[in-house]
Amino acid sequence: MPRSNRLFEIIQILRAARVPIRAEDLADKLEVSKRTVYRDIAALQAMRTPVEGEAGVGYMLRKGYDLPPLNFDEEEIEALHVGLAMLIRTGDGALQQAAARVSRKIANVHDAADWLQVAPWGAPQDDPELACVSTALLRRAVRGARKLRLTYVDKEGQQTTRVLRPLGLIYHVECTLLAGWCELRGGFRHFRTDRMLGADLLDQSFAGEAAALRKLWREQEDWNYIFSP
Template sequence: MSRAERLLELLQLLREHRYAVTAEHLASELNISTRTLYRDINSLRAQGACIDGSPGTGYLLTERFTLPPLTFDDDELLALSLGLKWVVKSTDPELVRSAKRAHAKINAVISSSSKIKLNHHGITVLKKPVTDPNLLIVRKSIQLGVKLEIVYKDLKDKISTRIIWPCALGFFDDSAVIAAWCELRQNFRHFRIDRIESIIELESYPIAPLQLLKRWQDETAINLG
């Protein structure tokens, strides 16, 4: 993370707290020393951020800073809210945290009336949260282009070991499904993530992830939108 990115992340952490937060907590969240945190606080203050507090008492952002006002109509706010709720209930822990941060960022820059519409609209996502520990591994393998060795149980409960090149991940009501090139079958196959018995990360596969995704789309005629 560059220093500029770290300063933006620090600013966002301060936005997310209504009360003073300690330097130790902020430094831990950013994985930096408290000495570096103090320097970053001073840098933000020099750029115009209104940050109250001092070492030992904690820090509080007293005014909104740098972000321009955002306006959404009622349906846009509803779409954002439902989309973020779906991510929280359907994906891996890293994306869940990202969705919650995104929600906090939106809350930080919209009006009071819009906050009510974003957070209190009576419409929700009635879905059992996904807890499969393999979701994060699969998502990262798609992003990085990494092969996976899986032990897989098919619909007939037949067990097989496959080496796959994941290229897409789709979420359905009852499961998530991986689209991948299968070395055993020498073709694209689809695997339900809840039928994976074990999973091991291997080396990178010999093609760019986006190229593999395009090949899968061309062969299956599936449009991801």
């Protein structure tokens, strides 16, 4: 999580707290070390954010401190509520956690549209304890234009290991596909995340080619339904 996002998240956690929050509890929520939390608290205090407390006791945000409101109309709030809730169908655990954080931020300044419910059934959860490949790792590879070594089993049960230039993720109702240029086959291929046996992020970058490859992939595969506001 980028530091700016983490500082904002600390403020949100402290705003919602009724009792002081210990550094170790903040560290668990943010998945960072206590030392990082101490540095972040010091940075917030240096920016005159009214965080009170000390190490070993806990931290609170002084009453009356607030952030600028999010200006959404009623239908925009309902659209956000449904869209964020539907992320549970992707099986992407990291996106679901991010959606929960966004939902908390919205709920702090707007009434929750909890009368809008979304059924949770969809792609299987990318649980690392079940030896699943993390969808967050795949997104990181696409975002950073980093090559990926993938161990994969196709529908015929054949296992291969190949190097990809990952270009995009397509969230279907029951599965998620990784699209990429396959160096083994010399062409665009799509890989179901539920057939991946392993994925390693490589140091090799293809940043100079990513935009052109993605454009060619979208043209060849005719991904015209991609949401574009």
